[in-house]
Amino acid sequence: MIGNYAGVACGYTTPLQGIGRYTRTIHQAGCTDVHCNGNQLFGAAEAAARQADATVLVMGLDQSIEAEFVDRAGLLLPGHQQELVSRVARASRGPTILVLMSGGPIDVTFAKNDPRISAIIWVGYPGQAGGTAIADVIFGTTNPGGKLPMTWYPQNYVTHLPMTDMAMRADPARGYPGRTYRFYRGPVVFPFGLGLSYTTFAHNLAHGPTSVSVPLTSLKATTNSTMLSKAVRVSHADCNALSPLDVHVDVKNTGSMDGTHTLLVFTSPPDGKWAASKQLVGFHKIHIAAGSERRVRITVHVCKHLSVVDRFGIRRIPLGEHKLQIGDLSHQVSLQANLGEIKV
Missing domain, CATH: 3.40.50.1700 (Glycoside hydrolase family 3 C-terminal domain)
Known part of the structure; x- marks a missing residue:
């Protein structure tokens, strides 16, 4: 114990x-x-x-x-x-x-x-x-509301994972499966973030932006090294000029028992050669009485939460459709580069 x-x-x-x-x-x-x-x-x-x-x-x-x-x-x-x-x-x-x-x-x-x-x-x-x-x-005195903080892997996972190899990204060429929910895509016993309750919760999107323009800092940001991969280097984006994205979600306890619910907020980049399929960018824990509804505001920062690190170690913001996954709710946000305010 x-x-x-x-x-x-x-x-x-x-x-x-x-x-x-x-x-x-x-x-x-x-x-x-x-x-x-x-x-x-x-x-x-x-x-x-x-x-x-x-x-x-x-x-x-x-x-x-x-x-x-x-x-x-x-x-x-x-x-x-x-x-x-x-x-x-x-x-x-x-x-x-x-x-x-x-x-x-x-x-x-x-x-x-x-x-x-x-x-x-x-x-x-x-x-x-x-x-x-x-x-x-x-005995039902307490309604469970916890979430698994790690992936539960099958036994055969360890046979493909040398103890001395700390690489996170999967490498199919040598049979390396990758580590954590962000990079491992094989079968699991229980996934990261799983957690059941004696009640049920429904999610409804009340408000959320659908498109965002990413301002660039200089003409240097339009060079092939930055834009060829359909992504903007974070160092070439004017992150201070970007307002946070506020997503408002209505959460309703649709069961018969009061319960605590943890909203896990995942983001997924557009289709492409990005190693991470999704990443946890935030969570919000709320207690909701049976039959009641509460609105939750989730703040997403583009440069911090919608960026990924490529295989060369460069942090980039992929352009295109990003997916926000909040429980059973999915919301798309489109990112485009904004070249209009660059000063020569």
Whole structure:
């Protein structure tokens, strides 16, 4: 429950203690520790699941497996944990909830595809009150609103990713898949930014610009080195003269439960040889009562948020249609170079 940047708390609330505040529990350890090197205790865990109305499996990692100076060799659950999850879920009389503790991604494709596992909750290392938080979410006292801060890759991803290669961009010629949601385009277990809620939200664009002229600083900016790639070097754009783009989005809670919603704002450049397919440029977190609606203003700076770094390390603003993706809402903004105000 505690990561390696935490101090020693005066007390901890475990998931068992947290759940025990809501209902009577039957507890059975399936493994002696997180390494789960044997399956001798699995039978008792299966027997407990057959008696329970619902089963909560708390699995994952700890500091003995991932920490500073302790690196994982793979992305799967340690030891026999996967076998334990599958066997207990198959034996469970009621729904099975899988709670995962870890600092990094885990390939739980098997659980994602198992119809007997009703929910997967990633809690990171939740800290001293983690058991209370986990129980409050399971029993609906708290409506979850978190988003994944990283991509969850499949196990075979690491076979194509040497530990000594820190390159971000994909290189198909040598089978290098690239890193992070910005450059990796292969299959994932769960994507960056995923997060579910007990309610639903609808987005509607209230106002947003559709075109922007990018002023240039000098005639030098019109040379082939700047314009041939259909992009403007940021150093040749008059960024101070560009007003921020304000996009106004109405967000409505269309469900029956109050909830906190995080708007993630992604931008995608026009089609072309740009390495990043999209990038996160901002987020806005709001709490919305059931049935209510709130307007959110999102500010996008052209030079900062709509520019990309090309393979030569030069930051450019691609001209053409940029896409803003905000939840299920998509908005196009066209950028053109403005040559009219250049002084000779």
